[in-house]
Amino acid sequence: MSHTAIAAIEAISIAISKNKEFLTDLDAAIGDSDHGINMTRGFDAVLIKVKGLPTHTDIGTVLKTVGMTLISTVGGASGPLYGTAFLRAAALAQGISCIGSHTAVQMLEAATNGIKERGKATSGEKTMLDALEPACEAFANGIKAQKSLVECLALACDAAYKGVEYTKTIIATKGRASYLGERSLGHQDPGATSSYIMLKALADFCRHNNLEVN
Amino acid sequence: MSHTAIAAIEAISIAISKNKEFLTDLDAAIGDSDHGINMTRGFDAVLIKVKGLPTHTDIGTVLKTVGMTLISTVGGASGPLYGTAFLRAAALAQGISCIGSHTAVQMLEAATNGIKERGKATSGEKTMLDALEPACEAFANGIKAQKSLVECLALACDAAYKGVEYTKTIIATKGRASYLGERSLGHQDPGATSSYIMLKALADFCRHNNLEVN
């Protein structure tokens, strides 16, 4: 139901706010010191928008609202990237108020592919994709193995976390950090980190609320 | 004497002001509609500066003041170009309060060469050089033929005028007008026109004041 979706978005938003400085500091090392500021600005605006939606709005509309708000308020590369991700996921949730496991996998894949297309990027380039692609795969495998949503999200989070760690070992070839060449080595990618934070917030939210897909 | 030099500069300044709209309109056709505005702003500032100079300042210092003021206030390409011209002429008039005919030729040549160097341009590119180079040559020839200053300046003005007319028949390959390619044909160059106006003002000033070089 949309109020669950909105509550999940709210949980994500809170997690982003809490990590505002952390994300900005990560971006200071290999970027322009704004990732936390960008994401917080975006999700603050998202919260206002989704809370203004009529009750019983379908999940597609909620996610579309998130996506449209992110592309217009985040400001940095993460805006069109995450915005596109939410818009692509939204397209698969049009008119639905309850997400099935198959749809959940498709949505996460569509979101990840949206970022790949928008960013013309792939794994190994020290971006959010290094967290999202493995997370997406782990989630899909979990669903295929008929694990619970909470279990699958836990697997996705583990994979995303490893992805974040992996970004420390590689050189950025996309985004601003690529200006630094080898000097980007040793630092974790801010966008991969925010992806992990959002997935973790979603996983925790689902666990606390005993949510399940069917 | 410096007060004569200053009076000559004042005459040039008045001529520029009078032609502010005309020069700006010429620039509207093949440029950015500011040549008259630029030159007037520059010479207004010049007037204030040179009038503030101590009496008995040498001509070199007067011309250097003109050049420095033009490079800092005109704003357009004509600023560094005319500014450099005055600075180069100034270098030959250091410590002098009276200009000999030989020096006059050298100064005009130095000024013209300064513009050529600064603008990396030559005659036939639809710039101020199409007025100045022939004017310079005509002036030098006149002095060589031992004509009077007033006669020589009249010859220079005639040559400059023809140069301005010539710019109507050629395509700009330097400056903003070059962006227009063939569309610059048929229009006279604003900078060539301001060069003619300045020379004419100087010629008239010398004629009215019966000035002579020796």
Place this chain on the structure above:
Amino acid sequence: MVGIVIVSHSAKIAEGIRDMAAQMARKGQKIIAAGGTTDGDIGTDAVKIYEAIKTADDGSGVVIMVDLGSAILSTETALELLEEDLRNRVKIADAPVLEGSIGAVVQASLGGPLSEVLATAEDARELRKR
């Protein structure tokens, strides 16, 4: 006339380029600045860009000039929001944002079609500064 949209991370830059380019433009030439975030910070806004494209088009199409990486991402996101008809006559120039904008505006003001305005914008890559 082909419209020009200038996308920069900075509102000041987008407006400054618009002002500079406007000096070289004919009356009626549309040059729309789409720079910065709504709250005046440094960044880009796909929805602002989307609105700018719609304002810039008079039916002749629009050339978009962009500054850095994420401006491209936002602009491509904006394109995705356009109806197909308009999207088909909108091009992102592969050109330096300031230098290309001046060339694009001159060419657009001369009445050149979309392809020529785009080509002129992209010629600015060959501009030499020395």
Place this chain on the structure above:
Amino acid sequence: MVGIVIVSHSAKIAEGIRDMAAQMARKGQKIIAAGGTTDGDIGTDAVKIYEAIKTADDGSGVVIMVDLGSAILSTETALELLEEDLRNRVKIADAPVLEGSIGAVVQASLGGPLSEVLATAEDARELRKR
């Protein structure tokens, strides 16, 4: 660190580029905007550029980024005003003004020498927007 001077016809542009580039800079990196005429109009001012160069130099040299034709003329005029010692460590980058400035600032902040900062600025010519 090598200093960066940004010369534009528009004060807004020079300041906007400075602000954008500053986001990528280390503390202490000098980025000096030298845009517009003294009375706030569109144009360049060789004396303002000359002052900017002197402010930008800490002994490591200065890379100057310029926008259009007459900005180059004003900058070269400014160079002529410098004492030879300083002039020898000042370079005008043959690069797009915005894109080159960002690269130059990143490289300067990494502590690169004049030649590298210049080269990085000029690499921006190869930047693709599509």
